[in-house]
Amino acid sequence: MPWRTDSVNFELIVFDWDGTLMDSEARIVTCIQAAFRDLGLPEPVREVARDVIGLGLDEAMERLLPTGEAELRAKVVVQYRRHFLGGDQSPSELFPGARETLDWMTEQGYRLAVATGKSRAGLNKALDETGLHGVFHATRTADETFSKPHPQMLLELMDELGARAGETLMIGDTEYDLQMANNAGVRSLAVCYGVHEPGRLLACKPLACLDSLWAIRDWLSARQAN
Numbered sequence: 001m002p003w004r005t006d007s008v009n010f011e012l013i014v015f016d017w018d019g020t021l022m023d024s025e026a027r028i029v030t031c032i033q034a035a036f037r038d039l040g041l042p043e044p045v046r047e048v049a050r051d052v053i054g055l056g057l058d059e060a061m062e063r064l065l066p067t068g069e070a071e072l073r074a075k076v077v078v079q080y081r082r083h084f085l086g087g088d089q090s091p092s093e094l095f096p097g098a099r100e101t102l103d104w105m106t107e108q109g110y111r112l113a114v115a116t117g118k119s120r121a122g123l124n125k126a127l128d129e130t131g132l133h134g135v136f137h138a139t140r141t142a143d144e145t146f147s148k149p150h151p152q153m154l155l156e157l158m159d160e161l162g163a164r165a166g167e168t169l170m171i172g173d174t175e176y177d178l179q180m181a182n183n184a185g186v187r188s189l190a191v192c193y194g195v196h197e198p199g200r201l202l203a204c205k206p207l208a209c210l211d212s213l214w215a216i217r218d219w220l221s222a223r224q225a226n
Contacts, residue, residue, distance in 0.1 A: 010220075012163035013105060014154060014186075016172035017116040018053050019194030020095075021102075021213075022126060027084070027092040028053050032064070035079035039072070041065075053195045054117045054174035056142030057081075085121055094130055095193065097213035102135050104217055108224075111161055114139040115153040115170070115180070137161055149179035154186055169207075171216065178204035189216065 018024045029050050033043040043049075044064055052060035057080060061073040105112055113136055116123055120141045127133045138160050146152040158168055170181035173194025178201060181188035190201035190209040198209050210216055 009167070009223075010110070010169040010187075011167040012111045012113060012158065012161055012169070014113045014115050014157055014168060014170045016054065016170075016174070016177045017114055017118055017123065017126060019173035020171060020177070020191055021098050021114075022092060022130070023095050024092040024126075025050055025053060025195060031080050031083040032060075034083045035076045038079045039075055041076070050195055054148060054172070054176040056117050056147030057119065059142075059147045060117075081119070081121070085125060092126075092129075095213055097217075099130075099132075101213045101217050102132070105220075106135065108220075111137045111163065113137055113157045113161065115148070115157060115177075116140070117142045117148060117176070119143045148174075148176040149183055151180055151184035151186075154180055154184040158184075158186075173201075175200045175204055178206055181206075189219070191216070 015021055018028060029046055032049045036043040048064070052063050055063070057077045058073070061076055065073050065076065102112065114123065116139070118126070118141050120143055123139060123141050138157050140153040140157055142148070145156060154168070154170060157163075158165065165185040168186045170177060170186050170188040171191065172178060172181075172188065173191045174196045178188045178190060182204060188204070188206040190198075190204070190206040191213070192198045192201060192209050192211055201209050208219055210219060
């Protein structure tokens with residue numbers, strides 16, 4: 001997708017976490033499948049399990065168990081958290097260029113935030129594992145407010161950090177991220193190395209669809225030069 005440039009200068013950059021900054025797909029999928037097995041339920045295939053990455057756990061289980069009772073979905077959530085927070089060893093690392101890109105953004109004076117479908121406990125675990133606790137000015141998780149694609153996470157972050165919608169950029173790898181941005185009146189960048197395919201992302205009309213974190217840095221640098 002061609003880059004679109006305009007005169008807007010972004011002040012606040014909000015990142016999704018899973019699939020955007022961290023390559024955590026395998027870990028999430030294996031924990032979902034393990035939770036289903038624990039309860040004697042047919043486990044979702046990888047493609048189905050990965051499609052709900054980005055949603056809050058309650059919303060994800062509504063999609064994975066649309067005909068299930070709320071009590072059963074709640075039990076699956078408990079088992080998922082037990083696996084995810086209890087030491088699942090599936091690979092889960094930052095994508096190449098994540099730390100360098102965040103450091104560069106900080107040097108350039110951008111304020112940085114995270115809006116994620118993870119729980120607060122899950123995000124704190126990831127921040128501890130990566131040493132990125134001090135990088136972000138604010139964070140929001142799906143158990144603290146409405147899940148994506150509802151705009152509340154973005155609205156709260158903008159309010160907390162004193163940023164206007166026109167000064168805010170949302171970066172994510174799923175249509176849920178981009179729909180949240182649209183619902184909040186915020187512009188977005190899509191990354192096409194994560195969970196959702198480019199066609200789904202482009203349908204949400206991001207400013208660009210980029211193939212790496214390094215490309216985000218280049219895209220922002222090109223805007224600064226105009």
